[in-house]
Amino acid sequence: MRLRSYRNFGSAGPEAPLAATARCFSSSRPRPLQQTPSQRVKLTSETYPDIKRDSRFSPLTKEHVAYFRGILGSDSAVIDGVTNESAADDIEPFNSDWMGKYRGQCKLVLKPGSTEEVSKILKYCNDNLLAVVPQGGNTGLVGGSVPVFDEIVINLSRMNQIVEFDEVSGALVVGAGCILEVADQFLASKGYIFPLDLGAKGSCQIGGNLSTNAGGLRLLRYGSLHGSTLGIEAVLADGTIVDDLCKLRKNNTGYDLKQLFIGAEGTIGIITKASIQCPQRSAAQNVAFFGLESFEKVQQAFREAKGQLSEILSAFELMDESSQALVGEVTKNRRPLEGKYPFYCLIETSGSNADHDSEKLGAFLEDVMEKGIVSDGTLAQDETQIKALWAWREGIAEALGHLGGVYKYDVSIPLQEMYQLVEDTKARVDAAGLLGDTDEYPVREVIGYGHMGDANLHLNVSTRRFDKRVEQCLEPFIYEWIEKRQGSISAEHGLGLQKKNYIGYSRNATTIGLMKGLKTHFDPKGILNPYKYI
Amino acid sequence: MRLRSYRNFGSAGPEAPLAATARCFSSSRPRPLQQTPSQRVKLTSETYPDIKRDSRFSPLTKEHVAYFRGILGSDSAVIDGVTNESAADDIEPFNSDWMGKYRGQCKLVLKPGSTEEVSKILKYCNDNLLAVVPQGGNTGLVGGSVPVFDEIVINLSRMNQIVEFDEVSGALVVGAGCILEVADQFLASKGYIFPLDLGAKGSCQIGGNLSTNAGGLRLLRYGSLHGSTLGIEAVLADGTIVDDLCKLRKNNTGYDLKQLFIGAEGTIGIITKASIQCPQRSAAQNVAFFGLESFEKVQQAFREAKGQLSEILSAFELMDESSQALVGEVTKNRRPLEGKYPFYCLIETSGSNADHDSEKLGAFLEDVMEKGIVSDGTLAQDETQIKALWAWREGIAEALGHLGGVYKYDVSIPLQEMYQLVEDTKARVDAAGLLGDTDEYPVREVIGYGHMGDANLHLNVSTRRFDKRVEQCLEPFIYEWIEKRQGSISAEHGLGLQKKNYIGYSRNATTIGLMKGLKTHFDPKGILNPYKYI
Structure with a gap:
């Protein structure tokens, strides 16, 4: 063994095995918080008094509610706080984001069960000037998926079907309300993987992932949703159903309309289904965790990893000492390394041959230790240890919340x-x-x-x-x-409400002007997710 | 050796070594043909008499030409057949596609040297109702890059700079006129690879690749240009410069405007620069070529290759016996395999460790031979043999042309x-x-x-x-x-002129209507590449 201080979990001694104690974090992905009325946060309209309700939008009436009941049939598909004040508590989770930062005043939640129902709802809203907020798993960070005033929430959670999967091509068609982890578990049973992974996977929905162009943990390996989405079905503000649900990898027949909906945060249409190109699941996975003395060395390690691990590198995550001290303080778990370092990196590899991957990763770690780029490191020996190491990265958000x-x-x-x-x-x-x-x-x-x-x-x-x-x-x-x-x-x-007014720091006036033009072109009455985005 | 009839080039005997004789094909990628006047093909307007010149467009005058000369300065940047009839031969290559299928009647070719010049040209054309055709390497197959009538050709070939390259992130910024092979060779010197490769790489330009959303040989591995393009600079019909030349992998601040230009065939703007996410170049490459008895077995081989070669699989190409007999007939080269089979496949692997890749590929070949999926196969032993094997796939188009x-x-x-x-x-x-x-x-x-x-x-x-x-x-x-x-x-x-009228076979009326709406939104006077696309 030529590594200086490199050690495996297996030799870390009997006390406080990380794998067991860190387990709690594997279920620590963000979920909407249950809040009692006394804990309710300030209304968004109070926090941001400059935002005024657009008076063009009609207030909701019992006639509107009756119309929606007529469309949606089932009682559970309509949560009505317009004619029934006691429904307020049921509506609260749809009004608030999971961070407890934004809170709207919505009085009507609609849960359509089909694209046709979404279409009828939107056509009616457009004709009657009723503002709406499309909502998936409501796990966003920027207030994009909750109302500001009395917008109707259109929640997609009932449209959660796995519609079809082609085991030869890897094309998966799902309803917008399908939870990411459900889709990924289905794919796992077929030997495939969803090209996106993120902390909120247990709650977030694929329609929301697409609408926010979620990036997450696998982007390094599988690229963005702009590349892996084959097709989209969406409904425009006027109720038009756009069926662009292509399942082919290549289709150069006209403008790539689906791209417009990806990352648009529900402002030009509501995504109802999607077709995703899914890669084959790798047979082997390895995770290494190491400490480094400077950010310069982190960069060197990243360059070496790209070069030496190349096609098997599936994640390269950075954590500073403060973040790790915090996770340790909250979880009381034993830290993966004995010493403290200003920076830590987590590297994941995924490949088809476990021996080859271990050999590449071992050679890489030996090399970066010998060159003095990495000061100390540890390598997970099994699936449990892999999860435990990931918990030191994925657990940061939750630890902060405590x-x-x-x-x-x-x-x-x-x-x-x-x-x-x-x-x-x-x-x-x-x-x-x-x-x-x-x-x-x-x-x-x-x-x-x-x-x-x-x-x-x-x-x-x-x-x-x-x-x-x-x-x-x-x-x-x-x-x-x-x-x-x-x-x-x-x-x-994304932008949501939080960053709406700051877009100018990342985009120039011309591109913002073009965006506003597109918004008006697709949603001339502005009923889709108003007060947000651009 | 457990393979039944598997053999390597090295043991193929002394006569007619494939590597040497097949070399001619490595330069056989499509290029614009040089034609003498007597060989000139029919005018597109004669072949398609139903297409009429749009009378809204102004005829070109010497005043127009004088204005463009004023903008572009250098004589070579303007090829003027309006006031100088003897320029007709110089203009001919810009009027005709390389397949000799389409021929326009353009009398003015402009070769801007900067984005600002493109902007001034377009503003003037828009103000004066002059139709234009953006043109890159003119290597398309559907007549998208040549005029039909007297549209002005705006040729981007002078805007061929490699603007910048970030050796840590792999982000490459190039002018639209940069030839794909030039960019790829530059990247090779830095240890990177362009995520796109295609037969016409020696002539085609990156602006054209983006405008046609070119797919090519590496899509299986690196995905489409919708995923690997980080940013685009483009000029709209009215001369507006859209600077969306982002170099970041993640930027969720508003609509992803650049996507609109990818695959739009120059109908909503002219791409002038692009920023591309380039992967690291693999250290090792292997190519195998094999014969199969049925298309069912080709599919089985593909499934096995995806599973067993997974992350190192970089191409899986199909050729039927007719195509291979044709290449053999034209080149007189010795066929890679001794027997004849209804189908042949070419598999390429690219990875960071030659030993690992060879082991995976060897195990795969042994497996598919043993299972009777593949009947015979050969494996290239060096770079020359790799090129020679690829020539049996890439040479088909040229052989057909003969x-x-x-x-x-x-x-x-x-x-x-x-x-x-x-x-x-x-x-x-x-x-x-x-x-x-x-x-x-x-x-x-x-x-x-x-x-x-x-x-x-x-x-x-x-x-x-x-x-x-x-x-x-x-x-x-x-x-x-x-x-x-x-x-x-x-x-x-793409669609170009050839498939313009057939789009309805792959797209529904709603999506076509939305496309037409977008076209009108961005180019209300319709001056950009008229008579084509949608």
Whole structure:
């Protein structure tokens, strides 16, 4: 063994095996929180008093409700708070996001069971000027899937069918309401994999994934949904059903309309079905976790991994020491490495031959240890250890949630400067006298982690309590910092309500103008997800 | 050695080494043909008398030419056949496609050197109602890049810069006129690869590749340009410069405008620059070529290859015996295998470890031979042999060109029925008394080959001479056959002029209506590539 301090879990001794104690995190993906009325957050309209209800939109009446009941039939498909005040508690989960940051005043939730029902609903809403918010699993971070005022929520969760799967080509057709993990488990039984994976997989729906162009953990390997989506069925604001549900890998017959709906956050149509090109599931998976002394070394490790692991590299994730200390503090689990390092990386490989992959990964780890790029590392020995190591990355969001409020920024920055934003933000908050270990300071910690392979940083500012000075310290500073480096103020979570007004930091006036033109072209009355996006 | 009749080139004996004799094909990728005036094909307007010049468009005058000279400065950037009749021969190559199938009547070719020049040209054309045809390497198959009447050709060949390359992220920014092979060779020097490869790589330009959403040989591995394009700079009909030249892998800030230009064949704007996500170049490459007894066995081999070769599989190409007999007849090269089989497949693997890849490929070949899926096979031993084997696939188009006219159909069909179209077409042409070995029959052969991995068939009907009955026998039969199976009438070559009127076989009225709406939205005067696409 030529590795200096490289050790396996197997030799880590008997006490507090990570695999067992970290297990709790494997179910820690974000889910909508159950809140009691007393815990309810402020209404979005109170938090953002500048946003006014568009008076063009009609208020909901019992006649509207009766019409929708006529369309949808089943009682459970309509949650009516218009004529029945006692339904307010049932509606609350559809009004609020899981972070407890946004809260709308919707009084009617519709759960269509078919594309035709979505079409009838939208046609009626368009004719009668009723605003709507399409909603999937409601796991977004930017307030895109909850109403601001009294928009009708059109929840797609009943349209959750796995419609068909071609075992030769790998083309999967699903309803928009199909939960990502359900689709992935179905595919696993067929030897295939969904090309997207993310923390909220147990709750998020594929229609929402497409509408937000979700990125997640497998983008490094399988690319974006713009590449892996073969076709989409969607309904436009006026009820027109757009059947572009192609199942072919190649089809160059006219404009690629489906692309317009991907990442549009339900503002130009509601996605009802999708056809996805799914890759074959790899037989072998390995995960390594290591500590590094500097961000310069993280970059070196990434370059070496791309070169040496190449086609089997399926994730390269970054975590800073603050994020790992936090997960350790919350979970009380034993840290994967004995020493502390400023940075940690998690590498995952997926391939068809376990021996070949282990040999490549072993050679890579030996090489980066010998060159002094990596200071210490550990390699998961089985599926349980793989999950345990992933929990140190995937558990960060939940651990942060345990400590109080968090300002979350999901951004893209050219790789060389990716971590600098965390340092600059921390220095700024510190200089403003807002950061400290004791209760008098509103900010507890500034934390950075993310998808190194995609230059996608999750910057998190963990706070003890709401303090207006913190937000003023962070914004627009962070957006301006990103603009200077031609980064993106929203890498994978979209614009929603949170970033609507900041799009100018990542897009120029011409492109924003074109977007507004497209919005008007497709939804001239503006009934689809108003007050958000562009 | 457990393989039954498996042999390597190295043991094939001294006579007629394939590697040497097949070399000529490595430069046989399609290029614009040089034609003498006597060889000139019929004008498109004569071949298609139903297409009339749009009288809204102004005829070109010497004042127009003077304006463009004022913008473009350099004499060589303007080829003027308006005021100078002797320029007709210089203009001819821009009027004709390389297959000699379409011929326009353009009298003015403009070769802008910058995005600003493209902008000024288009603004003037839009203001003065002058129709234009954007043109790249002019290597298309459907007449999309040549004029029909007197449209101005805007040729992008001078905008061929490699603008920048990020060696950490793999993001490449190029001018639209950059030749694909030039970009790929540049990337090779940096250890990267262009995610697209196709027969015309020595002539085609990246702007044209994007505008036609070219598929080609690497799509199986690296996906479509909709996934690998990070950003685009384009100019709209009215001269507006759209700078959406993002270099980030993730940027979810508004509609993904760049997607609109990919595959739009220059009908909503002219692409001037592009940013492409390039993968690292694999260190090892292997190519195997084998013969199979049925299309059922081809499908089995494909399924086994996807499973066993998985992440290293980079091409799975199909050729029928007719196509291979033809290449042999034209090149006089020795066939790769001794026996004849109804089908042949070429498999390419690309990976980071030559030993691992060889082991996987060897095990795969042994397995498919033992199972009786593959009847005979050979494996290239070096780079020269790799090129030689590829020549049997890539040389088909050129070999066909040597024999006379060809009706070419580039289509997608669900994999199970992919080859059935060749058999049904052959039976139909035969039943019509049009197919035979002697000169009295207009059709020489019906040939099928293509990208098995993408269910993309190239159906070719090789003719001895033009005979109206052949086209009547083929169309709309082939399109109707494809429509029944929900295939695509244009897998990777676009619509152009050839398939403009057939789009209804692959797209429904609603989506076609939306496309027309988008066209009008972006190019209200219709000056961009009129008479084509939708």
